[in-house]
Amino acid sequence: MTAKTTEPIDPAGTGTDGRGAPGEAGPSxxxxxxxxxxxxxxxxxxxxxxxxxxxxxxxxxxxxxxxxxxxxxxxxxxxxxxxxxFTNAGHKHPKIIEAIKAQAEKLCTVAPQHANDARSEAARLITELLPDDINHVFFTNGGADANEHAVRMARLHTGRRKVFSAYRSYHGGTHLAVNLTGDPRRIASDDDAGVEHFLPAYTYRSYFNAADEAQEAERALNHLRDLVMLEGAGQTAAIILEAIPGTAGIYLPPPGYLQGVRELCDEHGIVLIIDEVMSGFGRAGKWFAHQHYGIEPDIVTFAKGVNSGYVPMGGVAMDDAIYATFAERAYPGGLTYSGHPLAAAAAVAAISAMREExxxxxxxxxxxxxxxxxxxxxxxxxxxxxxxxxxxxxxxxxxxxxxxxxxxxxxxxxxxxxxxxxxxxxxxxxxxxxxxxxxxxxxxxxxxxxxxxxxxxxxxxxxxxxxxxxxxxx
The missing domain is CATH 3.90.1150.10 (Aspartate Aminotransferase, domain 1)
Incomplete structure (x- = not known):
């Protein structure tokens, strides 16, 4: 029996044909x-x-x-x-909905220069899930601008301009983010944004004729190391990688690869940015996907699952060294809705619900x-x-x-x-x-x-x- 002839199945076992809510007739x-x-x-x-x-x-x-x-x-x-x-906690989670309602009645919105309890608690909870030296969060409206600001911070921190990003990746649709992106959506908007692309470690479709994961990791790392050398390690501000690439194919990096990228960055003073916009907040069975690989990024970008997408939010979580660059020097960037109270309250509720449940x-x-x-x-x-x-x-x-x-x-x-x-x-x-x-x-x-x-x-x-x-x- 083929897919063309099989009849619809009752998806929830409700006695309906899959077109109505359990015990209900479905939408009116x-x-x-x-x-x-x-x-x-x-x-x-x-x-x-x-x-x-x-x-x-x-x-x-x-x-x-x-x-x-x-x-x-x-x-x-x-x-x-x-x-x-992004709906990591599912649709209509009652704890997130109630938190948004309560926050709207308490303080619906506020300018980002003012402290508020929802944003402060969200930042505490997020950094608590990350390495001990990541203690500060710059909140954004979503993942693309999180990656934009992460690169800006890395460039200002290092005084360098070049950024390396993998092909078969996605980092967002804004100007720099789409140039960071390594899939065909970039091409129509490609320009000189200081981005160099490299071939990723992707065992199933190996660019390096690798016979197994160990060989793939080794050859992909040699390729990246050669490109950094040829382009100038002293001119390289950051390497940005999705911990597990999402829309580009959900291909997991082979063992040893991310550790090798971390070592390369340490050797040359390059900031390692791990993009957890899609893979973070439990999606990969860890709070952050890079935790499967035992590495500590300098910057982690996030969005989507942080509050199950109920209110737009993203962010840049930075280590103490990046933070110190801007301790006495103004960071030249900001957003009207940075850490919006409704989004922050939703994040607090989502993280809490994910833990409790x-x-x-x-x-x-x-x-x-x-x-x-x-x-x-x-x-x-x-x-x-x-x-x-x-x-x-x-x-x-x-x-x-x-x-x-x-x-x-x-x-x-x-x-x-x-x-x-x-x-x-x-x-x-x-x-x-x-x-x-x-x-x-x-x-x-x-x-x-x-x-x-x-x-x-x-x-x-x-x-x-x-x-x-x-x-x-x-």
Whole structure:
């Protein structure tokens, strides 16, 4: 039986067809009608990111709770995307919602030059999760400006300009951040921003003809070391790396690689910036993904999961050496909404809820015991699945035309037509996956249950028949 003919499954075991909340009839007719009106207004007035505007048919979301969302027609979908990988505590977490309400009634907004208890407590909680010498946070509005300010700090701290960033990376859409980015979204806006790109350690698609992870780490480090030498170590302010690259493929650095980058930075006085915008706050089964590798960054950037995306927030957490540069010297940068009270209150509540409810531990356990084994079995069953990889609630399924040659379903930077078919069929069955190029990403909220994950992966298993058929010419 193929993915094209199997009937929808009841995703929550509720006796519905997966289109209604447990024990309920689902969104009301009025809510669905309001969603249709929202879609009309969207197409009339909203300009979407990273898109050709006239070809868009965006999905309307009219409700969400826990690991589930309801689309514009009232269909219930398991959210394997965490939206853009930020609802780490799930949708409508009551503790976060209550914190935002209470903060709005107490102090809804305040200029960033003034101290307020929500921002102060958020900074304390964040630094408490990081190495002992990281004690200060500069709050931003999101991840892109966090990376912008991290690089600015590194340049001012070192007196140098060049910054190294990997290909197959993403660091944001603002001017410097998109130049730091190492995927095709950079190209249209590329200019001389003082950024040098290098080839990453990516064992499955090794640029260095590596036979295993140890060889990949060694050769990738030699490559980076050579580039730093050729470009001038004395001119290099920073190396920025995602602890685990996210939208670029969720490919984990091989053992020893990040440690080697840390040693290279120490040798030449280069600031090591670890971008944890997507991988941080429990996503990878640790509070921060770099903690899997036993390194201590000089700067950690974050956003997204810090408050489950309920109110926009990002930040730069810096070590004491970076902080000391600006102890008696003004830092030339700021933001009107730096540490906004509503965002900070949401961060305090999210971090507290993740601790109290064991969400980070849940992510690690279910990644090891449910997602990993089920994806390994899925890889064995499907000729179109070349690789599965990940940790915690942060996984990728990479689709190929040929397992032996590892030829992707489409050229790098392109999205094969079958991917849209896969997502459409998964949605029909009650699951919303994250799609990027030739990959499906599995990034649900950290408090998703084993039962929900099994349902979601079973749906992906079924719809991957479409990819198998596409490579057979079916």
């Amino acid at each position: 007719a009025a809510a669905i009608e309001a969603g249709r009106r929202a879609y009309e207004l969207d197409r009339s007035h909203v300009f979407h990111s990273w898109s050709a505007q006239e070809s868009l048919t965006p999905m309307t979301v009219i409700d969400a709770e826990g690991s589930w969302i309801w689309d514009g027609e009232g269909n219930k979908l398991l959210d394997l995307t965490s939206q853009l990988v 064991g969400m980070v531990e849940n992510a690690l356990t279910l990644g090891e015991e449910v997602i990993g084994p089920r994806l390994a079995a899925l890889k064995d069953r499907h000729p179109s699945v070349g690789d599965v990889r990940g940790v915690g609630m942060f996984w990728a399924i990479e689709l190929v035309k040929d397992k032996e040659t590892r030829e992707p379903l489409a050229s790098y930077g392109q999205t094969p037509a079958v991917m849209s078919e896969l997502v459409a069929e998964a949605r029909r069955r009650g699951v919303l996956p994250f799609m990027n190029m030739n990959r499906l990403h599995i990034c649900p909220p950290l408090n998703t249950t084993a039962e929900e994950l099994i349902f979601g992966i079973d749906v992906l298993d079924a719809v991957l028949d479409l990819a198998d058929e596409s490579i057979r010419g079916g």
